[in-house]
Amino acid sequence: MSDLRDLYQQVILDHYRAPRNFGALEPVCASAEGYNPLCGDQVKVYLRTDGDVVDAVTFEGVGCAISTASASLMTEAVRGLERPQAEALIASFLKLMTGDGNGAAGVDLGKLEVLSGVKDYPVRIKCATLAWHALRAALEGGDSETVSTE
Amino acid sequence: MTAPAPLADGERPPAAGALDVERLRASFPILAREVHGHRLVYLDNAASAQRPEVVIDAVNDCYRTYYANAHRGVHALSELSTDAYEAARGKVARFIGAPDSHEVVFTRGTTESLNLVAQSYGRPLLAPGDEVLLTEMEHHSNIVPWQLVCEQTGARVRAAPITDDGELDLEAFAGMLNERTRVVAVTHVSNALGTVNDIPAVVELTRARSDAAVVVDGAQAVPHMTVDVAALGCDFYAFSGHKMYGPGSIGVLWGRRELLAAMPPYHGGGAMITRVTFERSEYAAPPQRFEAGTPAIAPAIGLGVAVEFLESVGLDRIERHEQELLSHTVEVLDDLPWVRVLGHGKGAASHRAAVVSLEIDGAHPHDVATILDEQGVAIRAGHHCAQPLMDRLGVPATVRASFGLYNTHEEVDLLVSGLHEVRRIFG
Numbered sequence: 382m383s384d385l386r387d388l389y390q391q392v393i394l395d396h397y398r399a400p401r402n403f404g405a406l407e408p409v410c411a412s413a414e415g416y417n418p419l420c421g422d423q424v425k426v427y428l429r430t431d432g433d434v435v436d437a438v439t440f441e442g443v444g445c446a447i448s449t450a451s452a453s454l455m456t457e458a459v460r461g462l463e464r465p466q467a468e469a470l471i472a473s474f475l476k477l478m479t480g481d482g483n484g485a486a487g488v489d490l491g492k493l494e495v496l497s498g499v500k501d502y503p504v505r506i507k508c509a510t511l512a513w514h515a516l517r518a519a520l521e522g523g524d525s526e527t528v529s530t531e
Numbered sequence: 532m533t534a535p536a537p538l539a540d541g542e543r544p545p546a547a548g549a550l551d552v553e554r555l556r557a558s559f560p561i562l563a564r565e566v567h568g569h570r571l572v573y574l575d576n577a578a579s580a581q582r583p584e585v586v587i588d589a590v591n592d593c594y595r596t597y598y599a600n601a602h603r604g605v606h607a608l609s610e611l612s613t614d615a616y617e618a619a620r621g622k623v624a625r626f627i628g629a630p631d632s633h634e635v636v637f638t639r640g641t642t643e644s645l646n647l648v649a650q651s652y653g654r655p656l657l658a659p660g661d662e663v664l665l666t667e668m669e670h671h672s673n674i675v676p677w678q679l680v681c682e683q684t685g686a687r688v689r690a691a692p693i694t695d696d697g698e699l700d701l702e703a704f705a706g707m708l709n710e711r712t713r714v715v716a717v718t719h720v721s722n723a724l725g726t727v728n729d730i731p732a733v734v735e736l737t738r739a740r741s742d743a744a745v746v747v748d749g750a751q752a753v754p755h756m757t758v759d760v761a762a763l764g765c766d767f768y769a770f771s772g773h774k775m776y777g778p779g780s781i782g783v784l785w786g787r788r789e790l791l792a793a794m795p796p797y798h799g800g801g802a803m804i805t806r807v808t809f810e811r812s813e814y815a816a817p818p819q820r821f822e823a824g825t826p827a828i829a830p831a832i833g834l835g836v837a838v839e840f841l842e843s844v845g846l847d848r849i850e851r852h853e854q855e856l857l858s859h860t861v862e863v864l865d866d867l868p869w870v871r872v873l874g875h876g877k878g879a880a881s882h883r884a885a886v887v888s889l890e891i892d893g894a895h896p897h898d899v900a901t902i903l904d905e906q907g908v909a910i911r912a913g914h915h916c917a918q919p920l921m922d923r924l925g926v927p928a929t930v931r932a933s934f935g936l937y938n939t940h941e942e943v944d945l946l947v948s949g950l951h952e953v954r955r956i957f958g
Contacts, residue, residue: 388901389956394957419913420928445896447898449895505897
């Protein structure tokens with residue numbers, strides 16, 4: 382059963398209050414915006430790659446605890462990954478959110494598991510996935526693309 | 532077809548004009564349900580209100596016993612449906628003080644009503660350089676239809692400012708009126724802040740400085756206060772059934788007869804014509820001219836019953852009850868330093884409907900909504916379809932609690948205890 386304590390775990394509240402890697406990135410290779418027209422939340426994700434490796438990811442924007450913490454945790458999780466690993470992590474996280482199994486095989490979500498409580502709150506899933514969709518768009522190379530949850 | 536009043540035959544409401552809220556609550560079946568193990572506390576009435584049994588029964592009764600298309604057949608059921616549908620129009624006309632029921636057009640809701648005015652009144656009239664004057668507190672449904680018609684005609688949309696206390700700045704509004712102003716479109720009650728605009732003053736200023744028609748979005752006013760379109764002095768008045776305890780998918784556009792009579796149709800189709808050939812068609816007189824196709828017959832009949840329900844409870848009594856709830860809410864929230872009630876200037880003697888938009892320190896409205904929902908408290912979090920207003924207030928979104936005739940002081944206290952839970956998690 383859903384429980385607010387599962388949703389608002391300390392790690393999530395901590396990343397909400399003090400988001401990591403928050404702000405624009407300079408120099409930057411690609412960026413993409415995520416927008417949820419339902420609630421007005423928006424996030425911009427900046428990506429810098431070094432060859433095939435994700436060198437740095439930052440984000441900025443306004444959002445709820447879930448979307449902010451998810452974005453913050455994401456920036457930590459993808460750093461240093463090779464592009465295919467990053468893509469696999471995104472796919473795995475999105476699978477976790479949609480309740481479609483426990484993520485893709487072979488991908489350890491690690492700390493990101495704290496967000497698994499979100500799947501019991503269907504209307505909040507888009508909050509958690511907003512930054513991830515934006516990162517996927519940035520990885521696909523679109524500069525300043527806007528991905529919408531609707 | 533007459534709606535049973537919520538009180539038994541011949542019984543008068545409680546003395547001194549107070550609402551018997553518990554008794555009223557019993558006539559709304561949905562209020563008895565639980566959400567997440569708690570009794571439902573429904574404070575999202577500005578988005579959509581709930582329906583009393585009489586309204587549900589009226590819609591049911593129509594489908595079960597006499598439904599057929601209106602204005603079509605000579606058979607018995609068609610006649611019964613037509614009579615009930617037209618009787619509902621008459622009830623609505625009386626309810627809003629319309630001098631003539633032909634001035635009442637049934638639409639799908641406020642949004643369609645406003646689009647109808649924009650396209651059928653605005654589009655033939657507007658020319659490049661003309662102006663449509665709105666306010667900063669409009670709902671998107673009173674902004675976007677005007678933007679569309681301005682794109683089509685070369686006219687432009689302007690927005691009169693509001694003050695930091697959430698009031699329309701009437702002086703600035705007056706200063707923006709000029710001979711190019713063709714339409715003034717203003718909300719009667721702000722859906723996000725509860726501000727009640729002084730429509731007679733808006734009309735007076737408009738008449739003194741322009742030839743503009745005054746279009747009023749009444750969606751948030753009609754369920755909460757007596758509305759008399761003749762006394763307001765406006766030219767068009769739009770509202771929705773679902774916010775006034777009526778069915779969804781039915782709304783009203785009231786317009787002055789001479790204006791409606793001069794307007795071209797909005798949609799083309801059946802029922803809105805007197806004669807059709809492939810060369811040309813002759814249009815029916817209002818209101819049929821604006822009701823192409825098969826109308827929402829049962830919802831319209833249900834709306835008529837909702838009107839009778841509101842009349843039987845008494846708008847004065849409803850307004851008094853809701854004002855008490857609002858005062859109680861604001862009083863309690865003012866004591867919480869981590870809660871800010873937006874657009875209610877402290878001590879401002881201004882008129883507000885029973886809506887509060889809140890900012891909670893350190894907690895995003897969506898998180899507040901989730902935490903309150905866990906306790907059965909339904910509020911709205913978001914921009915309330917008023918993004919320009921959110922920009923003006925400098926907030927991305929708010930937490931909005933909006934009251935209806937069935938809400939209680941105890942429910943206000945449950946809202947507040949829910950906010951304390953938010954504070955416990957996010958404080």
